[in-house]
Amino acid sequence: MPDADLESLPGVGPATADKLHEAGFDSFQSLAVASPSELSNTADVGESTSADIVRAARDAADIGGFETGSAVLERRNEIGKLSWHIDEVDDLLGGGIETQSITEVYGEFGSGKSQVTHQMAVNVQLPKEVGGLHGSAMFIDSEDTFRPERIDDMVRGLPDDVLQATMDDREIEGTPSDEDAMEELVNDILDKIHVAKAFNSNHQMLLAEKAKELAAEHEEADYPVRLLCVDSLTAHFRAEYVGRGELAERQQKLNKHLHDLDKVGNLYNTAVIVTNQVASNPDSFFGDPTQPIGGNILGHKSTFRIYLRKSKANKRIVRLVDAPNLADGEAVMRVEDGGLKPE
Numbered sequence: 001m002p003d004a005d006l007e008s009l010p011g012v013g014p015a016t017a018d019k020l021h022e023a024g025f026d027s028f029q030s031l032a033v034a035s036p037s038e039l040s041n042t043a044d045v046g047e048s049t050s051a052d053i054v055r056a057a058r059d060a061a062d063i064g065g066f067e068t069g070s071a072v073l074e075r076r077n078e079i080g081k082l083s084w085h086i087d088e089v090d091d092l093l094g095g096g097i098e099t100q101s102i103t104e105v106y107g108e109f110g111s112g113k114s115q116v117t118h119q120m121a122v123n124v125q126l127p128k129e130v131g132g133l134h135g136s137a138m139f140i141d142s143e144d145t146f147r148p149e150r151i152d153d154m155v156r157g158l159p160d161d162v163l164q165a166t167m168d169d170r171e172i173e174g175t176p177s178d179e180d181a182m183e184e185l186v187n188d189i190l191d192k193i194h195v196a197k198a199f200n201s202n203h204q205m206l207l208a209e210k211a212k213e214l215a216a217e218h219e220e221a222d223y224p225v226r227l228l229c230v231d232s233l234t235a236h237f238r239a240e241y242v243g244r245g246e247l248a249e250r251q252q253k254l255n256k257h258l259h260d261l262d263k264v265g266n267l268y269n270t271a272v273i274v275t276n277q278v279a280s281n282p283d284s285f286f287g288d289p290t291q292p293i294g295g296n297i298l299g300h301k302s303t304f305r306i307y308l309r310k311s312k313a314n315k316r317i318v319r320l321v322d323a324p325n326l327a328d329g330e331a332v333m334r335v336e337d338g339g340l341k342p343e
């Protein structure tokens with residue numbers, strides 16, 4: 001509940017409640033998943049008071065205890081699956097990209113990582129009956145990759161039956177062959193993609209916190225936030241923290257950033273997609289020397305890891321490298337003017 005009465009918690013008066021709201025803690029659940037030290041630092045609240053507030057919020061939100069496997073299964077039924085509209089890839093991913101999870105997409109330049117984020121920003125807005133999540137998207141752009149013209153191409157590249165269902169869902173009069181109706185649909189989809197350009201790693205981390213606030217604002221909207229893209233997650237961190245001497249600080253900041261993104265996914269049932277850069281391992285004599293950067297911190301925090309590899313012409317190999325409940329495997333797709341298409 002975003003409008004929870006925080007003053008009902010012990011140690012929270014009007015002034016403290018205002019501080020908590022300003023720091024982005026506007027519900028019992030957001031307080032319950034915070035640590036006392038985080039609350040103390042961001043909301044300027046004493047350590048002991050912070051511990052009391054977090055403890056009381058956990059009781060009020062009824063989280064943090066044990067539950068049965070049946071209860072977990074029932075809760076997982078709330079998780080959405082965002083379709084790629086490519087049967088082979090959707091089958092590989094068990095139905096599509098999951099909400100409440102971080103999906104990492106890595107590959108060398110030109111492999112199609114940004115194409116995936118653009119396509120998902122379109123697909124997430126489609127009606128649920130045609131593979132979408134009837135939600136809006138947020139896009140944190142650290143490499144100046146977001147192009148509204150590409151969104152236009154991808155919307156027009158959708159199958160006619162999907163376009164018609166989307167128009168009907170948005171009460172847009174017309175058909176896919178009607179240019180005025182298509183123009184209205186493209187503009188409506190662009191209006192539901194919230195883009196922010198990250199200028200450095202600290203700004204990128206701040207935008208992740210702003211994303212949580214935006215998701216909270218739209219929680220009861222007709223199109224709640226169902227997708228958060230970060231393209232690319234590691235570009236600024238890689239450029240600003242150079243050498244082994246700064247590796248520990250880089251990884252610590254990256255870890256906090258990932259946890260902030262994960263909170264958005266879990267609190268607001270949002271799918272989080274992050275793209276990642278790669279490096280070549282000079283010690284590799286056999287096999288593919290390409291490795292994702294970010295180390296074990298990113299590897300452990302990513303729920304799903306997808307490796308995109310170039311193939312002939314516009315073909316791309318989509319390889320599922322890691323998933324908690326799915327077998328490794330590969331699928332093939334094409335990157336065309338109209339978006340991502342099946343082989």
